[in-house]
Amino acid sequence: MTAIDKDAILARYRAERDKRLRDDGNDQYVEIAGAYAHYLDDPYTPRVERAPVTDHVTFAMVGGGFAGLCVGARLVEAGITDVRIIDKAGDFGGNWYWNRYPGAQCDTASIIYLPLLEETGHIPTEKYAHAPEILEQSRRIGRTFNLYDKALFHTRVTDMVWDEDRGVWVVTTDRGDRFTADYIGMGTGPLHVPKLPGIPGIERFQGHSFHTSRWDYDYTGGDTYGAPLDKLQDKRVAIIGTGATAVQCVPHLARAGGTVYVVQRTPSSVDVRANQPIDPEWFKTIATPGWQKRWLENFAQNVGMGPPPGEDLVQDGWTDLTRRIRERIMGLPMDQMTPEKMMLAYEDADLEKMSEIRARAEAIVADRDTADKLKAWYRQLCKRPCFHDAYLQAFNEPGTHLIDTDGKGVERIDETGFWVNGQHYEVDCIIYSTGFEVGTAHERRAGFDIAGVGGKRLSEAWADGMRTLHGLHVHGFPNAFVVQFAQGANFIVNVPHNWTDAGETIAAVIRHARDTGASRVDARPEAQAKWVELLLSGPGMMAGAAPDCTPGYYNNEGKAMDARAAFGVGYPAGPVAYFRYIDGWRQSGRFEGLEFA
Ligand code: NDP
Secondary structure, three states: OOHHHHHHHHHHHHHHHHHHOOOOHHHHEEEOOHHHHHHHOOOOOOOOOOOOOOOEEEEEEEOOOHHHHHHHHHHHHOOOOOEEEEOOOOOOOOHHHHOOOOOOEOOOOHHHHOOOHHHHOOOOOEOOOEHHHHHHHHHHHHHHOOOOOOOEOOOOEEEEEEEOOOOEEEEEEOOOOEEEEEEEEEOOOOOOOEEEEOOOOHHHOOOEEEEHHHOOHHHHOOOOOOOOOHHHOOOEEEEEOOOHHHHHHHHHHHHOOOEEEEEEOOOOOEEOOOOOEOOHHHHHHHOOOOHHHHHHHHHHHHHOOOOOOOOOOOOOHHHHHHHHHHHHHHOOOHHHOOHHHHHHHHHHHHHHHHHHHHHHHHHHOOOHHHHHHOOOOOOHHHOOOEEOOOHHHHOOOOOEEEEEOOOOOOOEEOOOEEEEOOEEEEOOEEEEOOOEOOOOOHHHHHOOOOEOHHHOEHHHHOOOOOOOEOOOEOOOOOOEEEOOOOOOOOOHHHHHHHHHHHHHHHHHHHHHHHHOOOOOEEEOHHHHHHHHHHHHHOOOOOOOOOOOOOOOHHHHHHOOOOHHHOOOOOOOOOHHHHHHHHHHHHHHOOOOOEEEO
């Protein structure tokens, strides 16, 4: 790439970012509450009345998605079977319970994305499994490990308070439950509270509307298995948002035969998907004991920046991206291996990749103007990269129209439709594909704020920034585990890998407590402080953090982070090093940094 090309592209990146920066940052979004609360209704499972629960369990886990299921499974494997999972949904599955929009599928290869395949014996049917299979895997984990027995669904935890005298957590819920637990876990997930765009007039629309995470198949026809959305044939539908969700569902809307307006503020980068069925015979050849752990580790090594692992088992868009970057850096002459030169090599690899992705839009989309508008002008990791082989093609359907807002978003909504660039579009239905709350207060998203020793709330403990030991334990909150990836592996390319690993740690800690007769486990304050210090000594790079990145939830909508989000960093040496470190920590049996009493 010539210097002039590069300068021009980087100037375009900055110009596109500048168009999109806005003073209100994350506050541009509307919390789904009050008059909007119906957008959260569960369209899938009827709510069943039940008597309040007032018993005691060994472990209470908030969240029945992959995090809760992985922790539950690992506990059961370790002989701790008295586990209760609580979830606001009507079944297990977490995000995969809610997100049943047409075309939903995983973007990381099933073989490593679907947790506990070896333990449950499931063979994924395709390289990127579709949502029904992923939801079924969640249920399978629930059944395999008897996690249904004590689960409470359609139940929101309202509070969890540590009772020092009794050495238990007191859990209360919106169903009148009040029970106790020796240990608690929080696996509420990073992206579970849908949000609406703060478009003026949004409340005035008189047509039908819903959020993609509560897809209304009664209105659209079709089903989550991909049946045609036959009720849209004579409808005009707008889908607002063009992130990873829209990329997957727009092809289905386009195929329905009605009029579809895809309303875009920022285009996604959409690379090749190359999905394919998994041949069970081939699968047998790899499925020797311990296979999934090997594949998980191989993938983590391939997408990490450490030494190349030799082979790339998964071979997908993620490993391709990092392989290119690694090759560029490794290709530097020894005397040029300086941090600055390595950063430039990284930049070149990224520019090359993004040029290919822009060329892909041009090659696929017939209308030149539409193709141009679908080109993403930012570094690939500024936003969530997408992979799809039917999204760009959808814009060749006669009824599908890209409504590009040139970074400004929808001007306003009125009773009959929406306005962009001074033009009114009349529609029957608006589908909000506008994502999920990120960067709002944890207690707002979770709906509760646990109280530890002396009644201190977690929000108070973290008022000046999140502080944990290993991303899991928080001093002053004994017998509690926060199951999330910050301050741990921070491995966002394959989120479930964080959960299976966290499950192992939690099970090992509780097993150790039981074996040694301890009933109270807390992080030592000095160990926690040292861990946070170690984390902050690292580069602290977050995805989307480059200064010319277009705004989005990866970078707090382009605003400087507030103190609460400030320490959302991972282990400085990267995910693979974290997984190795924590494995050694578990194996040592010393559990350094924890105090057992
Ligand atoms: P996103 O937050 O990625 O996208 C929201 C979209 O809404 C963006 O295109 C945004 O534009 C647009 N938007 C917001 N406000 C306005 C407005 N006022 N006018 C017009 N457009 C607006 O949400 P998604 O649901 O697509 O994805 C969220 C995350 O969920 C993904 O990043 C991914 O992590 C996960 N996901 C994972 C999948 C998988 O693994 N298979 C599939 C789908 C989602 P702008 O970009 O300008 O802000």
